[in-house]
Amino acid sequence: MSETESKKITMEQLKEHGSHDDLWLLIDGKVYDVSKFLDEHPGGDEVLVTEAGKDATEAFEDVGHSEDARALLGPMLVGELEGGSQKIKTTSGAVTNENNTNVNSHPFFMFIPLMILGAYLAYKYTS
Numbered sequence: 001m002s003e004t005e006s007k008k009i010t011m012e013q014l015k016e017h018g019s020h021d022d023l024w025l026l027i028d029g030k031v032y033d034v035s036k037f038l039d040e041h042p043g044g045d046e047v048l049v050t051e052a053g054k055d056a057t058e059a060f061e062d063v064g065h066s067e068d069a070r071a072l073l074g075p076m077l078v079g080e081l082e083g084g085s086q087k088i089k090t091t092s093g094a095v096t097n098e099n100n101t102n103v104n105s106h107p108f109f110m111f112i113p114l115m116i117l118g119a120y121l122a123y124k125y126t127s
Contacts, residue, residue: 007079014081018053020045024078025056032076 009024009031017024023035025048038045043063051059 008082009079010082015053020049020052023048023052025051025060026054026081027057027060027073029081030073031078031081032073033078034076037072037076 014024014026014031017033020038021035023033023038025032025034034041034048038048041048047059
């Protein structure tokens with residue numbers, strides 16, 4: 001299979017590979033077979049098993065994997081999710097767009113907690 005053509009995987013096919021011995025994950029619209037990586041995963045196999053057979057993008061991104069960790073995925077690639085640009089409802093219930101970013105995310109929402117923290121620290125150190 002060339003780089004320009006990729007095997008298309010349906011959600012039904014993805015769900016069929018949710019066991020400890022046959023474990024596929026969907027990350028950023030691409031399907032990976034991580035079955036042989038379970039024993040090597042630094043976070044333990046349970047983390048992968050929990051996300052087996054479903055969209056693990058949010059869990060993968062929440063951990064903040066390094067570029068080296070992302071590079072390890074390459075050889076495990078099975079294909080791409082059929083209709084990968086469609087909106088996917090993640091396990092948390094957050095609706096994501098085709099870039100797998102939270103639709104409700106906006107830089108302004110990060111500003112509010114920072115302002116609260118700044119106000120608290122200013123109060124704490126001036127009192």
